[in-house]
Amino acid sequence: METEFFDNVTQEIDLPMLCRSVGDSSPMPMAGLGGSLHTVRYVNLAFCLLTGKSKDELIGTVFCGVAPGMNECVLLLDRVVKTGLADSHIGQGKTAAHPLYWSYAMWPLLAADHSHLGIMVQVIESGKFHDDAIAMNQALLLGALRQHELRDAADQLNAQLQAAIVLAKKAEEALIGSEKLASAGRMAAVLAHEINNPLAAMMNLLFLAQTNADTPAPVHQYLKMADDELKRIAHITRQTLGFYRESSVPTTFLVATLLNSVIDLLQAKMVSTHVVVKRECDDLLEVTAIFGELRQVVSNLMLNSLDAISEGGVVALRTSISRSPLDGSKRIRITIADNGPGIPAMAGPRIFEPFFTTKGSTGNGLGLWVCKQIIEKHHGSISVRSRTREPRGTTFSVVIPQKPIL
Ligand SMILES: Nc1ncnc2c1ncn2[C@@H]1O[C@H](COP(=O)(O)OP(=O)(O)OP(=O)(O)O)[C@@H](O)[C@H]1O
Numbered sequence: 001m002e003t004e005f006f007d008n009v010t011q012e013i014d015l016p017m018l019c020r021s022v023g024d025s026s027p028m029p030m031a032g033l034g035g036s037l038h039t040v041r042y043v044n045l046a047f048c049l050l051t052g053k054s055k056d057e058l059i060g061t062v063f064c065g066v067a068p069g070m071n072e073c074v075l076l077l078d079r080v081v082k083t084g085l086a087d088s089h090i091g092q093g094k095t096a097a098h099p100l101y102w103s104y105a106m107w108p109l110l111a112a113d114h115s116h117l118g119i120m121v122q123v124i125e126s127g128k129f130h131d132d133a134i135a136m137n138q139a140l141l142l143g144a145l146r147q148h149e150l151r152d153a154a155d156q157l158n159a160q161l162q163a164a165i166v167l168a169k170k171a172e173e174a175l176i177g178s179e180k181l182a183s184a185g186r187m188a189a190v191l192a193h194e195i196n197n198p199l200a201a202m203m204n205l206l207f208l209a210q211t212n213a214d215t216p217a218p219v220h221q222y223l224k225m226a227d228d229e230l231k232r233i234a235h236i237t238r239q240t241l242g243f244y245r246e247s248s249v250p251t252t253f254l255v256a257t258l259l260n261s262v263i264d265l266l267q268a269k270m271v272s273t274h275v276v277v278k279r280e281c282d283d284l285l286e287v288t289a290i291f292g293e294l295r296q297v298v299s300n301l302m303l304n305s306l307d308a309i310s311e312g313g314v315v316a317l318r319t320s321i322s323r324s325p326l327d328g329s330k331r332i333r334i335t336i337a338d339n340g341p342g343i344p345a346m347a348g349p350r351i352f353e354p355f356f357t358t359k360g361s362t363g364n365g366l367g368l369w370v371c372k373q374i375i376e377k378h379h380g381s382i383s384v385r386s387r388t389r390e391p392r393g394t395t396f397s398v399v400i401p402q403k404p405i406l
Protein backbone atom coordinates (compact mmCIF):
# COMPACT_ATOMS: atom_id res chain seq x y z
CA MET A 1 0.00 0.00 0.00
CA GLU A 2 1.34 3.43 -0.90
CA THR A 3 1.91 6.16 1.64
CA GLU A 4 1.09 9.81 1.04
CA PHE A 5 4.04 12.21 1.35
CA PHE A 6 2.07 15.32 2.19
CA ASP A 7 1.23 15.65 5.80
CA ASN A 8 -2.00 17.65 5.40
CA VAL A 9 -3.84 15.17 3.19
CA THR A 10 -5.80 13.70 6.02
CA GLN A 11 -7.33 17.05 6.93
CA GLU A 12 -10.75 17.96 5.57
CA ILE A 13 -10.62 20.81 3.07
CA ASP A 14 -12.25 24.01 4.11
CA LEU A 15 -15.63 24.05 2.29
CA PRO A 16 -15.69 27.72 1.16
CA MET A 17 -12.16 27.23 -0.19
CA LEU A 18 -13.23 24.04 -1.98
CA CYS A 19 -16.25 25.76 -3.47
CA ARG A 20 -14.20 28.69 -4.80
CA SER A 21 -11.57 26.32 -6.17
CA VAL A 22 -14.24 24.12 -7.84
CA GLY A 23 -15.75 27.23 -9.43
CA ASP A 24 -12.55 29.04 -10.40
CA SER A 25 -10.69 26.10 -11.87
CA SER A 26 -13.68 24.42 -13.54
CA PRO A 27 -13.25 24.09 -17.30
CA MET A 28 -17.03 24.53 -17.55
CA PRO A 29 -18.20 28.19 -17.66
CA MET A 30 -19.99 28.97 -14.38
CA ALA A 31 -21.84 32.01 -13.08
CA GLY A 32 -23.37 32.68 -9.69
CA LEU A 33 -26.55 34.77 -9.79
CA GLY A 34 -28.39 36.58 -7.08
CA GLY A 35 -31.40 38.87 -6.59
CA SER A 36 -34.76 38.90 -8.29
CA LEU A 37 -33.25 40.01 -11.66
CA HIS A 38 -30.65 37.24 -11.50
CA THR A 39 -27.70 39.60 -11.41
CA VAL A 40 -24.28 38.12 -12.02
CA ARG A 41 -22.31 38.00 -8.79
CA TYR A 42 -19.70 35.44 -9.59
CA VAL A 43 -18.06 34.23 -12.84
CA ASN A 44 -15.17 31.89 -13.39
CA LEU A 45 -12.46 32.24 -16.04
CA ALA A 46 -14.18 29.76 -18.41
CA PHE A 47 -17.32 31.94 -18.36
CA CYS A 48 -15.25 35.05 -19.19
CA LEU A 49 -13.67 33.21 -22.10
CA LEU A 50 -17.03 32.00 -23.32
CA THR A 51 -18.62 35.46 -23.28
CA GLY A 52 -15.46 37.31 -24.33
CA LYS A 53 -15.92 39.72 -21.39
CA SER A 54 -13.83 40.45 -18.30
CA LYS A 55 -14.95 39.61 -14.78
CA ASP A 56 -15.39 43.34 -14.04
CA GLU A 57 -17.65 43.80 -17.04
CA LEU A 58 -19.81 40.86 -16.06
CA ILE A 59 -20.25 41.29 -12.31
CA GLY A 60 -23.31 43.37 -11.61
CA THR A 61 -24.95 42.87 -15.01
CA VAL A 62 -28.22 41.03 -15.48
CA PHE A 63 -27.57 37.45 -16.58
CA CYS A 64 -30.28 37.74 -19.25
CA GLY A 65 -28.20 40.40 -21.01
CA VAL A 66 -25.17 38.14 -21.19
CA ALA A 67 -26.48 34.81 -22.37
CA PRO A 68 -28.39 34.21 -25.58
CA GLY A 69 -32.00 33.10 -25.77
CA MET A 70 -32.75 34.53 -22.38
CA ASN A 71 -36.50 34.92 -22.31
CA GLU A 72 -37.04 31.24 -21.62
CA CYS A 73 -34.02 31.19 -19.31
CA VAL A 74 -35.46 33.92 -17.06
CA LEU A 75 -38.62 31.87 -16.61
CA LEU A 76 -36.50 28.87 -15.73
CA LEU A 77 -34.34 30.79 -13.28
CA ASP A 78 -37.50 32.10 -11.60
CA ARG A 79 -38.78 28.56 -11.38
CA VAL A 80 -35.53 27.28 -9.86
CA VAL A 81 -35.82 30.03 -7.20
CA LYS A 82 -39.45 29.14 -6.55
CA THR A 83 -39.13 25.36 -6.45
CA GLY A 84 -35.58 25.11 -5.12
CA LEU A 85 -34.99 22.36 -7.70
CA ALA A 86 -32.19 22.11 -10.30
CA ASP A 87 -33.12 22.50 -13.95
CA SER A 88 -31.47 22.64 -17.32
CA HIS A 89 -31.90 24.57 -20.51
CA ILE A 90 -30.57 23.34 -23.82
CA GLY A 91 -29.56 24.85 -27.16
CA GLN A 92 -30.72 28.46 -27.22
CA GLY A 93 -28.65 29.96 -30.02
CA LYS A 94 -25.17 31.25 -30.42
CA THR A 95 -23.35 34.51 -29.78
CA ALA A 96 -21.11 36.53 -32.05
CA ALA A 97 -18.40 36.28 -29.43
CA HIS A 98 -18.61 32.56 -29.23
CA PRO A 99 -19.81 30.58 -32.18
CA LEU A 100 -20.99 27.61 -30.18
CA TYR A 101 -24.48 26.84 -28.98
CA TRP A 102 -25.12 27.28 -25.31
CA SER A 103 -26.96 25.07 -22.94
CA TYR A 104 -27.23 25.47 -19.15
CA ALA A 105 -27.58 23.52 -16.01
CA MET A 106 -28.79 25.60 -13.05
CA TRP A 107 -29.34 24.82 -9.46
CA PRO A 108 -30.18 26.83 -6.30
CA LEU A 109 -27.48 27.91 -3.87
CA LEU A 110 -28.67 27.54 -0.31
CA ALA A 111 -27.14 28.88 2.90
CA ALA A 112 -26.51 26.65 5.91
CA ASP A 113 -29.92 27.62 7.23
CA HIS A 114 -31.46 26.67 3.86
CA SER A 115 -32.21 30.28 3.05
CA HIS A 116 -31.93 31.19 -0.67
CA LEU A 117 -28.54 32.65 -1.64
CA GLY A 118 -28.87 32.64 -5.38
CA ILE A 119 -28.47 30.37 -8.42
CA MET A 120 -25.43 28.69 -9.90
CA VAL A 121 -25.49 28.42 -13.66
CA GLN A 122 -23.17 26.11 -15.49
CA VAL A 123 -22.92 26.51 -19.22
CA ILE A 124 -22.47 23.31 -21.17
CA GLU A 125 -21.25 23.84 -24.72
CA SER A 126 -23.32 21.54 -26.82
CA GLY A 127 -22.09 23.26 -29.95
CA LYS A 128 -20.15 20.24 -31.13
CA PHE A 129 -23.29 18.17 -31.26
CA HIS A 130 -25.03 20.86 -33.30
CA ASP A 131 -22.08 21.30 -35.59
CA ASP A 132 -22.03 17.59 -36.23
CA ALA A 133 -25.72 17.69 -36.98
CA ILE A 134 -25.22 20.66 -39.31
CA ALA A 135 -22.25 18.96 -40.94
CA MET A 136 -24.31 15.81 -41.34
CA ASN A 137 -27.17 17.78 -42.87
CA GLN A 138 -24.76 19.53 -45.19
CA ALA A 139 -23.22 16.20 -46.16
CA LEU A 140 -26.70 14.80 -46.82
CA LEU A 141 -27.58 17.89 -48.85
CA LEU A 142 -24.36 17.65 -50.83
CA GLY A 143 -24.98 13.94 -51.31
CA ALA A 144 -28.46 14.66 -52.64
CA LEU A 145 -27.06 17.39 -54.90
CA ARG A 146 -24.31 15.11 -56.13
CA GLN A 147 -26.86 12.39 -56.78
CA HIS A 148 -28.92 14.89 -58.76
CA GLU A 149 -25.83 15.95 -60.73
CA LEU A 150 -24.91 12.33 -61.37
CA ARG A 151 -28.44 11.59 -62.56
CA ASP A 152 -28.32 14.62 -64.88
CA ALA A 153 -24.93 13.51 -66.22
CA ALA A 154 -26.27 9.98 -66.70
CA ASP A 155 -29.34 11.37 -68.54
CA GLN A 156 -27.08 13.47 -70.74
CA LEU A 157 -24.85 10.52 -71.54
CA ASN A 158 -27.93 8.49 -72.30
CA ALA A 159 -29.23 11.16 -74.70
CA GLN A 160 -25.78 11.34 -76.37
CA LEU A 161 -25.77 7.57 -76.70
CA GLN A 162 -29.24 7.62 -78.29
CA ALA A 163 -28.12 10.37 -80.71
CA ALA A 164 -24.98 8.36 -81.53
CA ILE A 165 -27.10 5.26 -82.20
CA VAL A 166 -29.40 7.25 -84.51
CA LEU A 167 -26.36 8.72 -86.32
CA ALA A 168 -24.72 5.30 -86.63
CA LYS A 169 -27.99 3.92 -88.02
CA LYS A 170 -28.23 6.76 -90.55
CA ALA A 171 -24.58 6.30 -91.51
CA GLU A 172 -25.18 2.59 -91.97
CA GLU A 173 -28.21 3.29 -94.15
CA ALA A 174 -26.23 5.87 -96.11
CA LEU A 175 -23.42 3.38 -96.58
CA ILE A 176 -25.82 0.76 -97.84
CA GLY A 177 -27.28 3.44 -100.14
CA SER A 178 -23.90 4.51 -101.47
CA GLU A 179 -22.85 0.91 -101.97
CA LYS A 180 -26.05 0.28 -103.93
CA LEU A 181 -25.34 3.43 -105.89
CA ALA A 182 -21.76 2.45 -106.62
CA SER A 183 -22.79 -0.98 -107.81
CA ALA A 184 -25.62 0.58 -109.87
CA GLY A 185 -23.01 2.90 -111.42
CA ARG A 186 -20.70 0.00 -112.19
CA MET A 187 -23.55 -1.98 -113.71
CA ALA A 188 -24.61 1.00 -115.85
CA ALA A 189 -21.02 1.35 -117.10
CA VAL A 190 -20.79 -2.36 -117.95
CA LEU A 191 -24.18 -2.27 -119.69
CA ALA A 192 -23.31 0.86 -121.63
CA HIS A 193 -20.05 -0.71 -122.68
CA GLU A 194 -21.70 -3.96 -123.76
CA ILE A 195 -24.49 -2.17 -125.63
CA ASN A 196 -21.99 0.01 -127.46
CA ASN A 197 -20.58 -2.90 -129.47
CA PRO A 198 -23.80 -4.20 -131.05
CA LEU A 199 -24.84 -0.56 -131.55
CA ALA A 200 -21.76 0.11 -133.63
CA ALA A 201 -22.55 -3.03 -135.67
CA MET A 202 -26.17 -1.93 -136.23
CA MET A 203 -25.08 1.53 -137.34
CA ASN A 204 -22.71 -0.03 -139.85
CA LEU A 205 -25.50 -2.26 -141.17
CA LEU A 206 -27.84 0.73 -141.43
CA PHE A 207 -25.19 2.66 -143.28
CA LEU A 208 -24.85 -0.22 -145.75
CA ALA A 209 -28.62 -0.44 -146.21
CA GLN A 210 -28.92 3.33 -146.74
CA THR A 211 -26.13 3.42 -149.29
CA ASN A 212 -27.51 0.44 -151.24
CA ALA A 213 -28.83 1.74 -154.57
CA ASP A 214 -31.61 -0.89 -154.62
CA THR A 215 -33.24 0.44 -151.43
CA PRO A 216 -36.56 2.14 -152.30
CA ALA A 217 -36.99 5.81 -151.33
CA PRO A 218 -39.64 5.35 -148.52
CA VAL A 219 -37.42 2.68 -146.92
CA HIS A 220 -34.55 5.16 -147.09
CA GLN A 221 -36.62 7.49 -144.97
CA TYR A 222 -37.28 4.76 -142.38
CA LEU A 223 -33.61 3.81 -142.32
CA LYS A 224 -32.67 7.45 -141.72
CA MET A 225 -35.08 7.62 -138.74
CA ALA A 226 -33.75 4.35 -137.34
CA ASP A 227 -30.21 5.69 -137.76
CA ASP A 228 -31.12 8.90 -135.82
CA GLU A 229 -32.60 6.89 -132.95
CA LEU A 230 -29.58 4.60 -132.86
CA LYS A 231 -27.30 7.65 -132.72
CA ARG A 232 -29.29 8.85 -129.73
CA ILE A 233 -28.90 5.49 -127.98
CA ALA A 234 -25.17 5.64 -128.70
CA HIS A 235 -25.03 9.15 -127.24
CA ILE A 236 -26.85 8.02 -124.09
CA THR A 237 -24.54 5.06 -123.56
CA ARG A 238 -21.49 7.28 -124.02
CA GLN A 239 -22.93 9.69 -121.44
CA THR A 240 -23.64 6.84 -119.02
CA LEU A 241 -20.12 5.55 -119.44
CA GLY A 242 -18.89 9.07 -118.90
CA PHE A 243 -20.81 9.34 -115.63
CA TYR A 244 -18.86 6.49 -114.23
CA ARG A 245 -15.45 7.34 -115.66
CA GLU A 246 -15.13 11.04 -115.03
CA SER A 247 -16.31 10.77 -111.49
CA SER A 248 -13.28 11.98 -109.57
CA VAL A 249 -11.26 14.51 -111.56
CA PRO A 250 -11.98 18.23 -110.96
CA THR A 251 -11.75 20.43 -114.05
CA THR A 252 -12.61 24.03 -114.91
CA PHE A 253 -15.54 24.31 -117.32
CA LEU A 254 -18.35 26.63 -118.35
CA VAL A 255 -21.54 26.25 -116.35
CA ALA A 256 -23.41 26.66 -119.65
CA THR A 257 -21.65 23.54 -121.00
CA LEU A 258 -22.80 21.62 -117.97
CA LEU A 259 -26.43 22.71 -118.41
CA ASN A 260 -26.36 22.03 -122.17
CA SER A 261 -25.09 18.53 -121.60
CA VAL A 262 -27.95 17.82 -119.17
CA ILE A 263 -30.56 19.32 -121.52
CA ASP A 264 -29.08 17.17 -124.26
CA LEU A 265 -29.33 14.07 -122.14
CA LEU A 266 -32.96 14.71 -121.19
CA GLN A 267 -34.05 16.01 -124.60
CA ALA A 268 -36.16 12.97 -125.43
CA LYS A 269 -38.07 13.11 -122.14
CA MET A 270 -38.62 16.85 -122.53
CA VAL A 271 -39.97 16.49 -126.03
CA SER A 272 -42.31 13.66 -125.13
CA THR A 273 -43.86 15.62 -122.24
CA HIS A 274 -43.95 18.93 -124.19
CA VAL A 275 -42.06 20.65 -121.42
CA VAL A 276 -40.63 24.11 -122.00
CA VAL A 277 -37.11 24.61 -120.69
CA LYS A 278 -36.07 28.21 -120.11
CA ARG A 279 -32.39 28.98 -119.74
CA GLU A 280 -31.22 32.25 -118.19
CA CYS A 281 -27.50 31.77 -117.89
CA ASP A 282 -24.28 33.70 -118.12
CA ASP A 283 -22.56 31.83 -120.96
CA LEU A 284 -19.08 32.78 -119.72
CA LEU A 285 -19.50 31.70 -116.12
CA GLU A 286 -16.83 29.18 -115.18
CA VAL A 287 -16.59 26.76 -112.28
CA THR A 288 -14.00 24.28 -111.08
CA ALA A 289 -15.67 21.03 -110.08
CA ILE A 290 -16.02 17.37 -110.91
CA PHE A 291 -18.00 17.70 -114.15
CA GLY A 292 -19.65 14.29 -114.05
CA GLU A 293 -20.82 14.76 -110.50
CA LEU A 294 -22.29 18.22 -111.06
CA ARG A 295 -24.03 16.95 -114.17
CA GLN A 296 -25.53 14.23 -112.03
CA VAL A 297 -26.82 16.87 -109.59
CA VAL A 298 -28.41 19.02 -112.29
CA SER A 299 -29.87 16.04 -114.12
CA ASN A 300 -31.35 14.58 -110.90
CA LEU A 301 -32.99 17.95 -110.16
CA MET A 302 -34.21 18.32 -113.74
CA LEU A 303 -35.58 14.78 -113.72
CA ASN A 304 -37.50 15.51 -110.53
CA SER A 305 -38.97 18.64 -112.14
CA LEU A 306 -39.89 16.70 -115.30
CA ASP A 307 -41.53 14.03 -113.12
CA ALA A 308 -43.46 16.70 -111.22
CA ILE A 309 -44.81 18.90 -114.00
CA SER A 310 -47.59 17.88 -116.29
CA GLU A 311 -47.74 18.41 -120.05
CA GLY A 312 -46.70 21.88 -121.05
CA GLY A 313 -45.07 22.72 -117.75
CA VAL A 314 -42.05 24.99 -117.49
CA VAL A 315 -38.60 24.33 -116.04
CA ALA A 316 -36.32 27.35 -115.64
CA LEU A 317 -32.56 26.99 -115.29
CA ARG A 318 -30.69 30.01 -113.97
CA THR A 319 -27.11 30.69 -112.99
CA SER A 320 -25.60 33.56 -111.06
CA ILE A 321 -22.47 34.49 -109.19
CA SER A 322 -22.22 35.91 -105.68
CA ARG A 323 -19.66 36.48 -102.97
CA SER A 324 -19.48 34.61 -99.67
CA PRO A 325 -20.43 36.90 -96.76
CA LEU A 326 -17.77 35.11 -94.72
CA ASP A 327 -14.60 35.54 -96.78
CA GLY A 328 -15.73 37.31 -99.95
CA SER A 329 -14.83 34.33 -102.16
CA LYS A 330 -16.90 33.80 -105.33
CA ARG A 331 -19.75 31.32 -105.39
CA ILE A 332 -21.83 29.92 -108.22
CA ARG A 333 -25.57 29.50 -107.86
CA ILE A 334 -27.60 27.22 -110.09
CA THR A 335 -31.36 27.19 -109.67
CA ILE A 336 -33.80 24.74 -111.17
CA ALA A 337 -37.39 25.96 -110.84
CA ASP A 338 -40.57 24.27 -112.00
CA ASN A 339 -44.26 25.11 -111.90
CA GLY A 340 -45.25 21.63 -110.76
CA PRO A 341 -47.58 20.81 -107.83
CA GLY A 342 -44.92 21.56 -105.17
CA ILE A 343 -43.69 19.36 -102.35
CA PRO A 344 -46.33 18.56 -99.69
CA ALA A 345 -45.45 19.91 -96.22
CA MET A 346 -45.33 16.38 -94.82
CA ALA A 347 -42.71 15.24 -97.33
CA GLY A 348 -40.61 18.45 -97.07
CA PRO A 349 -38.34 17.50 -94.16
CA ARG A 350 -37.65 14.04 -95.60
CA ILE A 351 -36.83 14.61 -99.26
CA PHE A 352 -33.04 14.53 -98.73
CA GLU A 353 -33.23 11.25 -96.82
CA PRO A 354 -31.93 8.22 -98.72
CA PHE A 355 -34.73 6.01 -100.10
CA PHE A 356 -37.47 8.56 -99.42
CA THR A 357 -39.77 8.68 -102.41
CA THR A 358 -43.38 9.51 -103.17
CA LYS A 359 -43.14 7.86 -106.57
CA GLY A 360 -43.83 4.27 -105.48
CA SER A 361 -41.96 1.66 -107.43
CA THR A 362 -40.82 4.17 -110.09
CA GLY A 363 -38.62 6.12 -107.63
CA ASN A 364 -35.63 4.98 -105.64
CA GLY A 365 -35.55 8.02 -103.37
CA LEU A 366 -31.85 8.44 -104.04
CA GLY A 367 -31.74 11.43 -106.41
CA LEU A 368 -31.75 14.24 -103.84
CA TRP A 369 -29.65 12.32 -101.34
CA VAL A 370 -26.97 11.88 -104.02
CA CYS A 371 -27.23 15.60 -104.90
CA LYS A 372 -26.65 16.54 -101.26
CA GLN A 373 -23.61 14.26 -100.95
CA ILE A 374 -22.06 15.68 -104.11
CA ILE A 375 -22.74 19.30 -103.18
CA GLU A 376 -21.34 18.82 -99.69
CA LYS A 377 -18.25 17.23 -101.21
CA HIS A 378 -17.87 20.46 -103.23
CA HIS A 379 -18.22 22.48 -99.97
CA GLY A 380 -21.52 23.90 -101.14
CA SER A 381 -25.15 23.78 -100.09
CA ILE A 382 -28.46 22.77 -101.59
CA SER A 383 -31.79 24.27 -100.55
CA VAL A 384 -35.38 24.13 -101.66
CA ARG A 385 -38.41 26.41 -101.73
CA SER A 386 -41.77 24.97 -102.63
CA ARG A 387 -45.43 26.04 -102.74
CA THR A 388 -48.40 23.73 -103.08
CA ARG A 389 -50.81 26.66 -103.49
CA GLU A 390 -50.89 29.06 -106.43
CA PRO A 391 -48.44 30.15 -107.66
CA ARG A 392 -47.32 26.54 -107.21
CA GLY A 393 -43.90 25.16 -107.92
CA THR A 394 -40.56 24.08 -106.59
CA THR A 395 -37.17 25.75 -106.81
CA PHE A 396 -33.95 23.97 -105.90
CA SER A 397 -30.85 26.15 -105.42
CA VAL A 398 -27.34 24.78 -105.52
CA VAL A 399 -24.52 27.02 -104.32
CA ILE A 400 -20.87 25.99 -104.57
CA PRO A 401 -17.58 27.87 -104.33
CA GLN A 402 -16.33 28.83 -107.79
CA LYS A 403 -13.04 27.13 -106.97
CA PRO A 404 -13.65 24.60 -104.22
CA ILE A 405 -10.69 22.72 -102.77
CA LEU A 406 -11.38 19.11 -103.74
N1 LIG B 1 -39.44 19.30 -108.24
C1 LIG B 1 -40.16 18.55 -107.40
N2 LIG B 1 -41.49 18.72 -107.28
C2 LIG B 1 -42.24 17.98 -106.44
N3 LIG B 1 -41.71 17.03 -105.60
C3 LIG B 1 -40.39 16.80 -105.67
C4 LIG B 1 -39.54 17.55 -106.53
N4 LIG B 1 -38.28 17.13 -106.35
C5 LIG B 1 -38.33 16.17 -105.42
N5 LIG B 1 -39.59 15.96 -105.01
C6 LIG B 1 -40.02 15.02 -103.96
O1 LIG B 1 -38.89 14.51 -103.29
C7 LIG B 1 -38.86 13.09 -103.31
C8 LIG B 1 -37.43 12.60 -103.28
O2 LIG B 1 -36.78 12.93 -104.48
P1 LIG B 1 -35.57 12.07 -104.97
O3 LIG B 1 -35.07 12.63 -106.23
O4 LIG B 1 -34.63 11.92 -103.84
O5 LIG B 1 -36.19 10.63 -105.18
P2 LIG B 1 -37.15 10.16 -106.34
O6 LIG B 1 -37.21 11.17 -107.42
O7 LIG B 1 -38.45 9.78 -105.72
O8 LIG B 1 -36.42 8.84 -106.81
P3 LIG B 1 -35.05 8.76 -107.68
O9 LIG B 1 -34.57 10.15 -107.89
O10 LIG B 1 -34.12 7.98 -106.82
O11 LIG B 1 -35.43 8.07 -108.91
C9 LIG B 1 -39.63 12.72 -104.52
O12 LIG B 1 -40.17 11.42 -104.43
C10 LIG B 1 -40.72 13.80 -104.54
O13 LIG B 1 -41.76 13.47 -103.64
Ligand SMILES: [Mg+2]
Pocket residue numbers: 300303304366367368
Ligand atom coordinates in the same frame (compact mmCIF):
# COMPACT_ATOMS: atom_id res chain seq x y z
MG1 LIG C 1 -35.44 11.97 -108.23
